[in-house]
Amino acid sequence: MTNPDLNQLQAYPFERLAQLFKEVVPSSSKSPLALSIGEPKHATPGLIVEAVISHLHGLATYPTTRGTAAFRETIAAWLTGRFHLPVEAIDPERHILPVNGTREALFAIAQCTIDSSKAPVVIIPNPFYQIYEGAALLAGAQPYYVNCTAENHFVPDYRAVPQQVWQRCQLLYLCSPGNPTGAVLDLDTLTELIELSQRFDFIIAADECYSEIYFDESAPPPGLLQAAAQSGLNDFHRCLVFHSLSKRSNAPGLRSGFVAGDSQLIKQFLRYRTYHGCAMPPPTQAASIAAWNDEHHVIENRRRYREKFSAVLDVLGSALSLSSPMAGFYLWPKTPIADPDFARGLYQQENVLVLPGRFLAREANGANPGEQRIRLALVAPHDECVEAAWRIRNFINTI
Numbered sequence: 001m002t003n004p005d006l007n008q009l010q011a012y013p014f015e016r017l018a019q020l021f022k023e024v025v026p027s028s029s030k031s032p033l034a035l036s037i038g039e040p041k042h043a044t045p046g047l048i049v050e051a052v053i054s055h056l057h058g059l060a061t062y063p064t065t066r067g068t069a070a071f072r073e074t075i076a077a078w079l080t081g082r083f084h085l086p087v088e089a090i091d092p093e094r095h096i097l098p099v100n101g102t103r104e105a106l107f108a109i110a111q112c113t114i115d116s117s118k119a120p121v122v123i124i125p126n127p128f129y130q131i132y133e134g135a136a137l138l139a140g141a142q143p144y145y146v147n148c149t150a151e152n153h154f155v156p157d158y159r160a161v162p163q164q165v166w167q168r169c170q171l172l173y174l175c176s177p178g179n180p181t182g183a184v185l186d187l188d189t190l191t192e193l194i195e196l197s198q199r200f201d202f203i204i205a206a207d208e209c210y211s212e213i214y215f216d217e218s219a220p221p222p223g224l225l226q227a228a229a230q231s232g233l234n235d236f237h238r239c240l241v242f243h244s245l246s247k248r249s250n251a252p253g254l255r256s257g258f259v260a261g262d263s264q265l266i267k268q269f270l271r272y273r274t275y276h277g278c279a280m281p282p283p284t285q286a287a288s289i290a291a292w293n294d295e296h297h298v299i300e301n302r303r304r305y306r307e308k309f310s311a312v313l314d315v316l317g318s319a320l321s322l323s324s325p326m327a328g329f330y331l332w333p334k335t336p337i338a339d340p341d342f343a344r345g346l347y348q349q350e351n352v353l354v355l356p357g358r359f360l361a362r363e364a365n366g367a368n369p370g371e372q373r374i375r376l377a378l379v380a381p382h383d384e385c386v387e388a389a390w391r392i393r394n395f396i397n398t399i
Contacts, residue, residue, distance in 0.1 A: 008137045012130060013359040020340055026351040033388040036353040038179065038330065038377045042250040042304060045297040051287040052254075058282025065274045067098035071285045075258050078292045083226035089234055090225075094263040097270055098280045098288070101255040102209050102242040107135040109205050109240065110171055112272040113265070116140025120170040125156045127180060127361035127370045129207065132173040141170065145364035154181035154332070158193065169202040177210040177221055180360055180375040181332050182325020184214075190227035197238045203265065206241045209257070212248040212298050214327035215306050221327050225261060236261040247329070248298055249291045256280065256288045305329055308378045308385045315389035319396050331376040332357070336399055339372050349398065350391035 011019075017036060026032065066072070072092035079090050090096065099105035106129075114120050114136075122136035126145035136143045144165050146156035172193065176185040185193075197204050206224035214221055228239050244257035259269065273279075280288075291297075312331070313324055322333030335342040339356035346352050354374045361370030376392075378385050 003138070005138050005140065009134050010130075013355060016359045017343070017353075017355060020344055020356070021347055021353075024344055024348045026347050027349060030351040030391070032351050032353070033384055033391070034353040034380065035376045035378065035385070035388055036355045037379075038247075039252055039379060040247055040250040040329075041379045041381065042301060044251045044254075045249060045291070045294070047290045047294060047297070048245075048249060048251055048254065048287045051290040052283045055283040055286035058286065061282065063279040063282050063285070065097075065270060065279045067096075067280055068282075068285055071098055071280075071289055072096045074289045074292050075260065079225065079260060082220070083223045083229075085225060085229050086234065089229055090260065091263070095236070095266060096258055096260045097266050097273070098285065099242070099257045099259055099273075100278055100280055100284075101246060101252075102207060102244040102257045103131055104278065105242055105257065105259050106173070106205060106207055107131050107138075108272065108276065108278075109203075109259070109269065110135035110139040110141065112269050113203055114139035114141050114170050118170070119168060121165055121168040123161065123165070123169050123172040123202075125173065125175055125178065126364050127357065128173070129175060129179050130360070132175075132207075133362075136171070142168075143362075144169070145362050147364055147367065147369045148178065148181055148183065149369050150334075154178060154183035155185060155189065158189070158196075166196060166200045166202075169200060172197065172202055172204050174204060174206040174224065175210075176206065176208065177214070177325070177327035179207075179210065179328065180330045180355075180357070182210075182328040182330055184221045184326040187222045187227050187230065190222065190224055191231050194224070194228055194231060194233060194239065198233075201238075203238050203240065203262075206239070208241050209244040209247055210328040211243070213302060213305055213329055215302070215309070215324070217299075217302070235263065238262055238265075240265055245288060245291050248301070250301065251287075251291065254284055254287060256284050256291075304382070305378065308382050311382065311386050312376075312378060312389045315386065315393055319393045329378050331378065332373055333376065335372050335374055336396065337372075339370070339374050342374060345399075346392060346395045350395050352388050352391050352395075354392075 240261035357370030357373030
């Protein structure tokens, strides 16, 4: 026997991509170039690697689910500085919990907080990170998709959500900066959502894992806790943020992140995770402390992404309908033909892998906002990204 809700889960985007390319034979004269998966390819900083190695002796002890005090204190200091929070607003003892990457935590928070007996709704941006949908379905909730379109600068149109949906909402997933659009929610929008959460009694789970990849050093993306503090909600009631070292520090294999916010929710999430057995290994915690304490490698990381985006946009800007995102490492261009056909033809002719936009979205309100778009992840080395851009341009010229 299995959980019948598993049958509601749709194929993951990369399963669909493999099926799309199943019988396609790419050009053997061209080396494969992958812009399909958002896995950072910049080198993991040496300070992280050395911290892991020098703390391997920690494998001799069981870690606690709450993590070390030093880890939580480091996170509290980083959050306070990065998001201009009041001093001592974040209590390392009550407001922070380490997690093994944001993916598992974003999934688990729905299982921990949803009351399936009350016909719950989980509000999700569309397109979206598929974990949100799977988490909602397996928690016994109905996903409600809010479209992100060019007409609204790819920001979800929350004002179009009916009141009856807000009344049933138990959890709202935010993704800012957005995957795949790169759109950033401003403080006014975040404040409006916080007010709605207080009025209708739902939790906001803010996926902020791309928050440290942005292009204007003077304008970092704002965060949910920042908006809460500025609006006087110093206990962060119903607000949780999820952060990771995968993108910020090019350490996806470290599986290190944290959740922070509402102390009562953190308390309940700690109870859930204690039973779930999700403690972070001591060497990972030590490496995480080193990473969160250093901004030099993060600044350099942003510089490298800026250079890649500039070079790729120079090549593709006149060939595709696209614009530079505010943050993140994706481009979300419109395609001249159907997105699966574009991806299949590009792979066959140029040996370049991209992800069809519709694989990241669902039809809602009569439209799939991912149709006739592709996601380009500019994670490969600079020269490979530029070469891929030229191949994409060559393919467009043959359509």
